[in-house]
Amino acid sequence: MSKKQDILDAALRLFTENGVRATPTKSIATEAETSEALIFKHFGTKDQLLEEIMKKAYQAIVRETTVRLAGLSSKEYIASMIELPIILTRSNPDFWRMQYKIMPLNPISSRYHENFMRPCLLRLTECFEDLNYSQPELEAELLLIYIDGVWKYFAANQPDAAKEKALVELIKQKYKL
Amino acid sequence: MSKKQDILDAALRLFTENGVRATPTKSIATEAETSEALIFKHFGTKDQLLEEIMKKAYQAIVRETTVRLAGLSSKEYIASMIELPIILTRSNPDFWRMQYKIMPLNPISSRYHENFMRPCLLRLTECFEDLNYSQPELEAELLLIYIDGVWKYFAANQPDAAKEKALVELIKQKYKL
DNA sequence: GTCTATAATTTGATAGAC
DNA sequence: GTCTATCAAATTATAGAC
Structure with a gap:
């Protein structure tokens, strides 16, 4: 469950800096020290x-x-x-x-x-x-x-x-x- | 000067709908009934x-x-x-x-x-x-x-x-x- | 649960002709 | 001033292995 939470935390930080649209899922993955694919496995889409x-x-x-x-x-x-x-x-x-x-x-x-x-x-x-x-x-x-x-x-x-x-x-x- | 103004008007409308980041220059061109290239000739970049x-x-x-x-x-x-x-x-x-x-x-x-x-x-x-x-x-x-x-x-x-x-x-x- | 590799689009911007 | 054609990079999302 740790990686999933890492992604949520990273997304919050980056959405705050640049907004949702201007935050690539790649950046979220890097910030959360995980792979981009895992974001989609866990949440489906960036909006979800x-x-x-x-x-x-x-x-x-x-x-x-x-x-x-x-x-x-x-x-x-x-x-x-x-x-x-x-x-x-x-x-x-x-x-x-x-x-x-x-x-x-x-x-x-x-x-x-x-x-x-x-x-x-x-x-x-x-x-x-x-x-x-x-x-x-x-x-x-x-x-x-x-x-x-x-x-x-x-x-x-x-x-x-x-x-x-x-x-x-x-x-x-x-x-x- | 008409096309330049058309682009400014179209950009205002579309930036209002979706924000700057989520508005492709292609959409601005279509909305202004002009070519995408003209946007860059007139203004340089989307931010400008x-x-x-x-x-x-x-x-x-x-x-x-x-x-x-x-x-x-x-x-x-x-x-x-x-x-x-x-x-x-x-x-x-x-x-x-x-x-x-x-x-x-x-x-x-x-x-x-x-x-x-x-x-x-x-x-x-x-x-x-x-x-x-x-x-x-x-x-x-x-x-x-x-x-x-x-x-x-x-x-x-x-x-x-x-x-x-x-x-x-x-x-x-x-x-x- | 997690990763690597990659496909499929989208997008900002330029070249060059008229 | 304006257009068509095009490129290079970025970006969302998936396939398939471990």
Whole structure:
């Protein structure tokens, strides 16, 4: 099982550097110190290799977040969503660095992210309704745009913990949390 | 000059669909109804073709923004920066759709954008200092993260004018503008 | 599970004519 | 300025042996 994992790790590193399309399977094989053929034996195609990376990562993400976001009040849910980028990028920085680089152009990557995010928009709308915001749907959409922006910033720039915390507190402040 | 422009237009369309790397020069030639050789005669390489697209677009952007952002008070400057995504994506929606898709992975694309954005961070910091915010540098950074997020949202989703306006007003409201 | 060798395409780029 | 023809390299994927 070691070689299979080596390939997954190497692919993550190289996809992050150059994107999926610009990473030859030959490079992945060299980086993983294995043969190119083994990649295809294990995963079928390069896209299925990416699919495998996504599946494993989002399984872990769902595992982490369902506990964290369950049974919260409206204010607590909003606060937890604002904290999400910090929680998830710390838990798997390498994956998120790749994810935010390839998402805009890669349908597999963006599909996984949208499936994860969809329920959050609905729940956030309810929260803002509950708190009597005048345009709850728009507020929910805007907050998700913000969260996405911060997420991308954390993933790309990997600021130190103090700065991450300071930014997140500043956002919460704007929502009086 | 018509064929040269046809190539630039075709490249913009195809780079937006699939990214630069995944767009063969052959496809650009077909889409532009010309020969592949002409692309190389006019632009040298595929990257230089992209460089030309960027140069022209950012020249127009600088032309538009220098007038709009000159001689403003701190409050006015912040408000104008918040309006920037709406102004620029409306003025050239196709370019921005491409730009926000390819930026994370394309060094040419991201270089042009960073060069344009760098001065804004400095100026925004001064504005927040002037308005006695307690963490002006962090506020400036956060606002730019927000602006980038909204910009990307407008570029990718192209919402109608009413929704764009409503979102921008909501942001201004959070900065009491 | 893993490798070597190789097939089959695709792709960026050039030569040379008009 | 523009085209046809073409090359050399890169790239995905497979066959077959150990």
